[in-house]
Amino acid sequence: xxxxxxxxxxxxxxxxxxxxxxxxxxxxxxxxxxxxxxxxxxxxxxxxxxxxxxxxxxxxxxxxxxxxxxxxxxxxxxxxxxxxxxxxxxxxxxxxxxxxxxxxxxxxxxxxxxxxxxxxxxxxxxxxxxxxxxxxxxxxxxxxxxxxxxxxxxxxxxxxxxxxxxxxxxxxxxxxxxxxxxxxxxxxxxxxxxxxxxxxxxxxxxxxxxxxxxxxxxxxxxxxxxxxxxxxxxxxxxxxxxxxxxxxxxxxxxxxxxxxxxxxxxxxxxxxxxxxxxxxxxxxxxxxxxxxxxxxxxxxxxxxxxxxxxxxxxxxxxxxxxxxxxxxxxxxxxxxxxxxxxxxxxxxxxxxxxxxxxxxxxxxxxxxxxxxx
Numbered sequence: 363x364x365x366x367x368x369x370x371x372x373x374x375x376x377x378x379x380x381x382x383x384x385x386x387x388x389x390x391x392x393x394x395x396x397x398x399x400x401x402x403x404x405x406x407x408x409x410x411x412x413x414x415x416x417x418x419x420x421x422x423x424x425x426x427x428x429x430x431x432x433x434x435x436x437x438x439x440x441x442x443x444x445x446x447x448x449x450x451x452x453x454x455x456x457x458x459x460x461x462x463x464x465x466x467x468x469x470x471x472x473x474x475x476x477x478x479x480x481x482x483x484x485x486x487x488x489x490x491x492x493x494x495x496x497x498x499x500x501x502x503x504x505x506x507x508x509x510x511x512x513x514x515x516x517x518x519x520x521x522x523x524x525x526x527x528x529x530x531x532x533x534x535x536x537x538x539x540x541x542x543x544x545x546x547x548x549x550x551x552x553x554x555x556x557x558x559x560x561x562x563x564x565x566x567x568x569x570x571x572x573x574x575x576x577x578x579x580x581x582x583x584x585x586x587x588x589x590x591x592x593x594x595x596x597x598x599x600x601x602x603x604x605x606x607x608x609x610x611x612x613x614x615x616x617x618x619x620x621x622x623x624x625x626x627x628x629x630x631x632x633x634x635x636x637x638x639x640x641x642x643x644x645x646x647x648x649x650x651x652x653x654x655x656x657x658x659x660x661x662x663x664x665x666x667x668x669x670x671x672x673x674x675x676x677x678x679x680x681x682x683x684x685x686x687x688x689x690x691x692x693x694x695x696x697x698x699x700x701x702x703x704x705x706x707x708x709x710x711x712x713x714x715x716x717x718x719x720x721x722x723x724x725x726x727x728x729x730x731x732x733x734x735x
Contacts, residue, residue, distance in 0.1 A: 385597055390578070391416045438459060610639045612634065612683065613637075639673055
């Protein structure tokens with residue numbers, strides 16, 4: 363077996379959930395665990411999030427919700443985008459709460475709920491207030507809300523929208539939030555009062571109190587990451603992911619040697635090169651070859667050459683290391699740490715993409731109360 367894996371600290375997940383739940387109260391915490399909990403593992407993260415105070419879960423796909431139900435997760439699960447019409451039977455069978463923004467979907471859901479004898483069935487209505495990806499236009503939303511409210515087979519339990527720039531454009535976000543509030547006020551005037559109104563993602567939940575309403579949908583913060591370095595600066599959020607491997611081979615190379623594919627650069631003086639069994643097929647971006655570093659024995663060392671599909675090579679210079687020594691690509695070792703944000707800065711992307719990019723070849727190991735040295 364390759365000595366490469368991802369460690370997920372469930373104590374950190376639980377801690378982060380508690381920190382955020384306390385911060386946003388009395389709004390409820392919805393733990394977003396789509397995309398296999400951003401690469402952290404959906405079922406273990408769900409359990410840790412609920413221990414930390416989450417009230418419900420959110421996923422992107424019906425299949426993700428089904429997986430949780432089949433793992434005996436029995437808490438409320440919101441599917442954040444409107445599913446396909448053919449998925450309504452699975453939604454009802456597994457007790458998932460769908461999002462709607464088309465009348466066609468609403469009508470199909472009502473029929474499935476009636477056929478299953480499961481009425482009134484909960485549904486959330488999503489508004490498009492400016493992200494322009496999915497959601498009902500404000501001109502159509504009232505008609506859809508009335509249709510749901512007037513159907514005894516359905517229950518409009520939530521209304522929400524989605525912020526695309528909460529971490530950087532508070533003026534635009536405030537306009538979106540105002541549109542949501544106006545819509546909810548309009549519904550109330552007709553006697554339609556959904557239990558849940560939600561808009562805030564991690565950025566808004568941490569820093570924009572007016573957007574918290576009755577619930578906040580938090581993904582990134584749950585995993586100990588922030589949308590920007592200044593987001594939620596008063597909160598103690600702890601990164602939960604650590605990407606680990608071990609030295610598989612050690613060799614000494616002469617001055618001028620150019621390790622790995624493409625021979626992109628030479629070592630400076632006689633050097634000790636170590637080979638580590640992890641590569642781009644596991645989610646280590648090839649573009650890090652020229653700029654990235656790893657931690658070995660608490661020290662930083664740069665890649666010695668091109669990251670390959672299954673292996674990386676690291677230049678220790680004149681330092682020593684042994685076969686089997688731990689190598690940390692992301693996470694803490696000793697007094698130093700390499701963060702997903704560090705990779706994102708080097709690669710011109712976001713921390714979301716980094717943690718979601720690690721593939722299934724890296725097993726997840728779930729740990730608690732661990733100290734890395």
